[in-house]
Each structure stands twice: as structure tokens, then as C-alpha cells.
Amino acid sequence: MKDKKKDKILILSASFGAGHKQVANALKEAVNSKLPNVEPLIIDIMEWLHPYVYPISHYFYNRLIKMVPQVYSYLYKRTRERNVFSEKLNTLFTMGTYSMLDIIEKVQPIVVVSTYPFAAGIMSN
Structure with missing residues (x-):
């Protein structure tokens, strides 16, 4: 009997701050322990989208x-509401929309989870 390929869960994270990565690793551990037929895959979205600038x-x-x-802290607070700064930052990060489509096509996940807000923003586009 052939081994069935495992379904994949794509976990988008970033190593800008430890929290995003810690949550991604906790999700991966939970999937590994609760869903043995599913393979969690963590991708550092900033490293993937901007490998030279990263x-x-x-x-x-x-x-x-x-x-x-x-x-x-000041810059972070400035991104909480729509303004020129947050729009420019959003434009910078959403430049990866087509690369995100490449990731999804390559991995073919059954679900995508984001622990990093900018990755969630790109996914919404």
C-alpha cells in the first residue's frame, strides 16, 4: 500500500520579535501531537519574500x-491606525502578494495560519 502524502498546514511567521516564532512553534507542536496525518510547515515570510533585504x-x-x-514603540503605535506611514509600510509588505501565491502553489496547504500581522495582510489581498 502506498503512503498517502500528508496534508500540509502552512504557518506564516517572522523572526521579528520572538513572540511570532514562539506561537508558530507551539502551533507546529500541537499539530504534530494532535494531527499525525498533517504536516505543519513554518515559513518566515519576511525571509522568504525579501531574502536580500531580510x-x-x-x-x-x-x-x-x-x-x-x-x-x-512609537513606530508600532503609528501602524495601528490608517495614515501615510502605515500606508507606505503596508505597500512595502504587500509587494509580496505574488510571491505568497507561489508559496501556496508550491506547498498546497489545506489551511494557512498566520502568526505575523503583515503575512495576514498579504493573505487578505
């Missing part, structure tokens, strides 16, 4: 958080 942006993100967390 190392630089990740470095500056970590430096910003450590050195001037109040600046990060």
Missing part, C-alpha cells in the same frame, strides 16, 4: 529594539 532589516530591527525601544 538580513539587513533583521539586524536593524534588533538594534532598534535594544538601543531605543521607545522609537520602535
